[in-house]
Amino acid sequence: MKEGYTLVYKRPDTLLKTRMHYCPGCFHSILHKLIMEVVEEMGIQNDVIGVSPVGCSVFAYDYMDVDFQEAAHGRACAVATGIKRTLPNHPVFTYQGDGDLAAIGLAETMHACNRGEKFSIFFVNNAIYGMTGGQMAPTTLEGQITTTSPYGRDPKNVGYPMKMAEMVSQLPGVAYCERVCLNNPANVRKAKKSIRKCFEIQAQNLGTTFLEVVSNCPTNWRLSPIKTLDFVENNMLKYYPLGVKKDVTATEEK
Amino acid sequence: MAAKGLVEISVETCKGCGLCVHYCPMKCLAINEADTNSYGLHYAQSVEPDKCIGCANCAVMCPDGAITVYKQSN
Amino acid sequence: MDKKIAFMKGNEALAEAALRAGMTGYFGYPITPQTEVIEYLCKEAPKYPKFTVLQAESEVSSINMVYGAAAAGGRIMTTTSSPGFSLMQEGISYIACADIPCVIANVQRGGPGLGTIQPSQGDYFQSVKGGGHGDYKLIVFAPNSVQEVVDYTYNAFDLANKWMCPILILSDGAIGQMMEKVILPEPIPARTAEEMRDEKPWATNGKGKRTKRNIITSLNIQSDAMERRNNELQEKYRRIEGEEVRYETYKADDAEILITAYGLSSRVCKKAVDIAREQGLKIGLVRPITLWPFPTKVIDEFASKPNVKFFMDVEMNVGQMIEDVKLVVNGRKPVYFYGRTGGILATAEEILEQIKAKM
Numbered sequence: 001m002k003e004g005y006t007l008v009y010k011r012p013d014t015l016l017k018t019r020m021h022y023c024p025g026c027f028h029s030i031l032h033k034l035i036m037e038v039v040e041e042m043g044i045q046n047d048v049i050g051v052s053p054v055g056c057s058v059f060a061y062d063y064m065d066v067d068f069q070e071a072a073h074g075r076a077c078a079v080a081t082g083i084k085r086t087l088p089n090h091p092v093f094t095y096q097g098d099g100d101l102a103a104i105g106l107a108e109t110m111h112a113c114n115r116g117e118k119f120s121i122f123f124v125n126n127a128i129y130g131m132t133g134g135q136m137a138p139t140t141l142e143g144q145i146t147t148t149s150p151y152g153r154d155p156k157n158v159g160y161p162m163k164m165a166e167m168v169s170q171l172p173g174v175a176y177c178e179r180v181c182l183n184n185p186a187n188v189r190k191a192k193k194s195i196r197k198c199f200e201i202q203a204q205n206l207g208t209t210f211l212e213v214v215s216n217c218p219t220n221w222r223l224s225p226i227k228t229l230d231f232v233e234n235n236m237l238k239y240y241p242l243g244v245k246k247d248v249t250a251t252e253e254k
Numbered sequence: 255m256a257a258k259g260l261v262e263i264s265v266e267t268c269k270g271c272g273l274c275v276h277y278c279p280m281k282c283l284a285i286n287e288a289d290t291n292s293y294g295l296h297y298a299q300s301v302e303p304d305k306c307i308g309c310a311n312c313a314v315m316c317p318d319g320a321i322t323v324y325k326q327s328n
Numbered sequence: 329m330d331k332k333i334a335f336m337k338g339n340e341a342l343a344e345a346a347l348r349a350g351m352t353g354y355f356g357y358p359i360t361p362q363t364e365v366i367e368y369l370c371k372e373a374p375k376y377p378k379f380t381v382l383q384a385e386s387e388v389s390s391i392n393m394v395y396g397a398a399a400a401g402g403r404i405m406t407t408t409s410s411p412g413f414s415l416m417q418e419g420i421s422y423i424a425c426a427d428i429p430c431v432i433a434n435v436q437r438g439g440p441g442l443g444t445i446q447p448s449q450g451d452y453f454q455s456v457k458g459g460g461h462g463d464y465k466l467i468v469f470a471p472n473s474v475q476e477v478v479d480y481t482y483n484a485f486d487l488a489n490k491w492m493c494p495i496l497i498l499s500d501g502a503i504g505q506m507m508e509k510v511i512l513p514e515p516i517p518a519r520t521a522e523e524m525r526d527e528k529p530w531a532t533n534g535k536g537k538r539t540k541r542n543i544i545t546s547l548n549i550q551s552d553a554m555e556r557r558n559n560e561l562q563e564k565y566r567r568i569e570g571e572e573v574r575y576e577t578y579k580a581d582d583a584e585i586l587i588t589a590y591g592l593s594s595r596v597c598k599k600a601v602d603i604a605r606e607q608g609l610k611i612g613l614v615r616p617i618t619l620w621p622f623p624t625k626v627i628d629e630f631a632s633k634p635n636v637k638f639f640m641d642v643e644m645n646v647g648q649m650i651e652d653v654k655l656v657v658n659g660r661k662p663v664y665f666y667g668r669t670g671g672i673l674a675t676a677e678e679i680l681e682q683i684k685a686k687m
Contacts, residue, residue, distance in 0.1 A: 005260055006327050009310040011319030020318060024295070025271030029317030047534040049400065061543050067532040069399050070545035072422050075392035078384070082396025082404070083532070085380045086353055087521075090534050108392070111385040185277055185311040218271075225271040 014040040016065050025225020027182040027215035028056055028124060032063050034188065035093070035122065038195045039066060048091040049083050051076045053105075055097035056130035074105025077112035080119045091199055092119035099129050102138040102162050109168070116173025116207035120198040123164060126215040127236065134220030138162045141239055146220070161239060165212040169245035175207030177246040181214040183232045187242075206248055214240050258326040259308020261300050267320035268297035274312035274321060280305040283312060332512040338474045338504040339364035341512075342407065342433055342497070345478040347372060347379065349485045350516035351431075352402040352524075354381045355393035357412060360445040361501035362435035365407040378518040387412035391419030391432075398423070398430040399544040401524045401531030403485045407433040409501070410451050411442065413459075420494060421460030425546035425557065429488030432466070433481065433497040435504035438671050446671020447501035449591060452648035455498050456620040463558055465565050466496040467572060468619040470591040474508035476617075482513050489527070491568055498619065500644070502592050502673065568621055575623035576615045579605060583612025585683055586630050588653050589642040590616045592673065597642055599676035604683070611683065619649070624656050631657040638662040640683050645669060662686075 014036040022029045039045050045066055052060035054073035061068030071079040076094035084092045101109050101123050109121070128146055129135040136146040136153060139161050143152040153161070169177040176198060180191040191213065198209035214236050216228035223231060244250070261282070263274075268291065275283045275298055284301045291297050298320075300306065308325035336344065343365045346354070356366045369381045380397075384390035390406050398404040408416060413434045423430060434455065438448035453459075455468050467487065469480040477499055484495040525533060532542045548554040576594075579601050580586060589597040594615040604611035614630065616623045630636050638661050641650040647665045654663045666682040668674045 002260060002324050004327055005324035008259070008308050008323040008325050009313040010322045015319055019267065022317065024269035024317075025273055026317055029319075030315070033317070033319050046536050049532050049534060051396070058547060061545065065535075065541055067535055067542050068544070069396060069532050070543070070547055071395070072392060072418055075389070075395075075419070078389040078392035079396035079399075081382070081389075082353070082355065082393035082398070082402075083400040085382060085393075086397040086400040086402040086404075087533055107385050108389050111389070185314045188314050225273055226276050229276070 012036045012040045014045050014065050016063050018062055020063055021059055022056065023219045025216070025218045025228065027126070027213070030182045030188060031122065031124060031213055031215070032060065034192045034195055035095070036064055037192060038199060042196065042199060044091050044199065048093070049087070051080045051083070051092070051094040053094070053096040053100035055100050057095055057097060057124065058131065060095050074100050074103070075108055076100065077105060077108040077117070077121065081112055081117050084117060084119045088118070091202055093122060094119065095122045096124070097130070098123070098125050098127065098137040098139040102164050110171070113168050113171045113208045113210060114173045116175070118202055118205050118207065120202050120209040121211065122195070123210065123212045124215045125164065125212055125240065126217040127161070128217050128220045130217050130220055139164070141235055163240065165210065165245050168210045173207050174210055174246055175248045176201045176209040178244045179212040179214060179240060179242050181232065181237060181242055183214070183216070183229050201249060212240070214242070257308055259306035260303065260324040260326070261306055261312060262322040263298050263300065264320045265291045265297045266293070267318050268295070269318055270296040270298065271317065272298070273315040273317065274298050277311045277315050279309060279311065280307055282306045330514045334510055334512055335507055336474060336510050337364060337507050338477050338499065339435065340368045341474050341478050341510050342481050343368040343372070344512060345481040346405050346431065347376060348513055348515040349482045350403055350518050351405055351485065352379055352518060353397040353404045354406065355384050355390040355397065355404070356406050356408065357384050357387045357390050359387070359409045359412045361437055361447070361504050362407050362409045362433070364504070365433070376518065387415040388419065391416040391423075394430050395419055395423050395428060398428045399426065399532050401528045401533045403519070405431040405433070407435065409435050409437045410439050410448065413451060413454065417454065417460035420466070421462055421464060422546045423494050424464035424466065425462065425561070426544050427492040428494070428544065429492055430494050431481065431484040431488055431497065432494055433499065436498065436500040438669060444671050445501065447503075447592060447644065447673070448669065448671060449500060449593065449644040449648070450669070451498065452619065452643070452645065455496055456622070456652070464561060465568070465620055466494050467491065467568060467621070468496045468498050470498050470617060470619050471503065472591050472594045472615070474503065474506065475510050477503060478510050478512060491564065493564070498591065500592050501671070572618060573621045573623050573625070574617035575626055576617060577626065578613040578615065580612030580614055580630070582610055582635070584610040584635050584637045585612070585640065585687070586636060587611065587613045587640050587642055587679070587683075588616070588627070588649065589613065590619060590649065593642050593644055596673060596676050597679060600679040603676055603680055616649070622652050627653060627656040631660045636661055638664060638686060640679075640686070641665045642674065642679055643667045644673060
C-alpha cells in the first residue's frame, strides 16, 4: 500500500500469478480476470467448480485458483451437468469458446439449457477458431476471411453465423441470458455485473444462466489489439447486438 | 479538480497490447518502444503520472492484470 | 433392507445392484437391449434421495456427464449397448487418462453398423484393446449369469476407487434380457457429503478447507509430461495385471482339448464339456472372467502341458479373444475358432461337432 493513497483496483487474488498464455490484447484474459473478481467478491472461491473447454481457453484452469475440470471438446455442459447434479449446492460454471459451444458441443449446450441446468455458461464469441490457427467458426461473420473461408464466409455454402444468445434465450430452462462485450471500460464493468448476476441467479436455482461475451482475436483476425476494437464495434456488434435477452428475475419483479 | 491517481504497471506481466494507453482519458500512458521485458515485449508505462486521475480504466481493460491503481487519500 | 433373493431380468438386476452399491448418479441414453437399466433406475429413484438419474441427449453426453459427476466425487455409472459404447470411446479415454473411477456396462448387441439388437460378443476388441485413442486399459468383467452381473456390478464401484480407473461390465443382450434367480447383496448406505470429501480428496468438489485446488484434466501438452503420464498409467496396469486377474476352469485339469470362452458363450461351452465327458472325451474349459487383465498364466500353463492337444476358442463374433489366446499359446499348440454372429448362439452339440472335426 502506498503512503497517502487508497487502492482503487488490483488484480484479484483468485487469479493466479501465472503468466497467461493468451496473445497480447486478447479478451479471454479480461474475462478470466472478471470471473475471478466476481468469485472473490462473492466469497465463493472455496465452493465454485469451473469447467474449461478445448480451444484457446483449454488452460483456463492454470489461471483461476478454484477447483477445475477440463472437458473434452464440446462437452463442457455435459461435464458441468454431472458436477452440478452431484454437488447441487456448489456454484458451477463452464467457460467455452464458439467452436466448443456452438459447433461440436451444440447438442450439449442446447440440452443443458433446455433442462435448465443450474450452472452458468460463459461463452466467448470471437467469430474464429483461435487455438487451431484461425479457421471458420459457427459465429464467423458473413464475408469474414478465415483460413477455411479464404474468400470470405459464403452463407449460401456454409451457412449463417449463429446467434447463440438469441437461440438459447428461447429455451424455457434458461433463467438469464445476455450478450455483453469487453471492448471498452464501460462494457467491461457492465460485463462484470452480468457475471455476478449469473452466479446470483444460479444460487437461487432458477435455471441456466448464459452469458455470451463478444470478444476479439488479434492474432487470427490479423489486426492489432487496438484495431480489433474497431472490428468489434463496426462488424461484430452490428450482427451480435448487446443486451439482456432473457431475465426471469426482471419479470418476477413486475 | 479531479483527484490525483497513481498507477503501477508490472513490466514483466505486461504484454504491450496498448489497450490501457488507448483508454486512458488523460493520456498518461504510453508503450515504451525503446525497451522490452524479459519476454521480449514492449511494455506500457506511465509517462505523465501527474495527469492520472485514478479512474482505473487502464486496469479494467488490462487483460493481464498488470496494473494496480491508487487514488490519493483526502 | 438387506440380502434379498429375487427373480430378475439381467438389466434390472444390474440397476438394482448398482443402487445397493451406493451409486449416487447414473447418466444414460436408451438403447436396446439395455434400456431396462435406466427405466428401472427412473422408477426406483424416489426411494433414494441422494441418487440422481438423468436421461442424457446422447451417449457422447452421458459419458461426459459421468466424467463430471465421478470427478466431483460421486459413485457414478452409465450403461449402453454396442453402438452407444462406440460413441463413448473418446470420453472413456479422457476418464482413463484422468484416473477417474466409474462404472460402465456394455450390454452388447450385434454389429458392425446399426447391426442387430440380438446378443453378441463383438465388442471384445474395443473393450480390452483400449477402444478410444491412446494407451489405456479398462478392467473388464465378463459375467455369464444374472447373478454374476449383480456381483461384479456391486463390487465395481469400490474396485474403481481402488484403482482409480473405469470398470467395464461387458455382458450381452441375452444376459441383459433373461430372468434368473439372484441373491441381491446388502445395500451400502449412501455417503454423506463429508464422507465423499474424505473418501476422495482429489475430487473437484470445491476447494473447501484444502490449501490447494484440485484439477481434473487429461491434457499433458508437454512431451515429457505426456510420457510421464503414460508411464504412470502403464505402471498401474502392470499392478492390476498382478492383482486382478480372474478366471474359472471347468473340468480342465486332465483335459486334452481346452475350450476358451467367456460370458454367455462359456455357459454353452460348459454344457459341451459335460456332453463330451459323458462320451469319454477329455475336454475342459478355461473361462476368463476378467478379459483385461487377461488370464495369461493359466492359459500358458495349459499350453505347456504335453497332454493338451489343441485349443478351441468359442465366441459370438468372428474371432476376437482368439488373438489373445494365440499370443499366450504362442504356436505351442493349435488354436482353432468357432463363432456365430447375428445373435445366434452356438449350441453345445454344434461346438462339440466342431471340436470332433479337429481331433
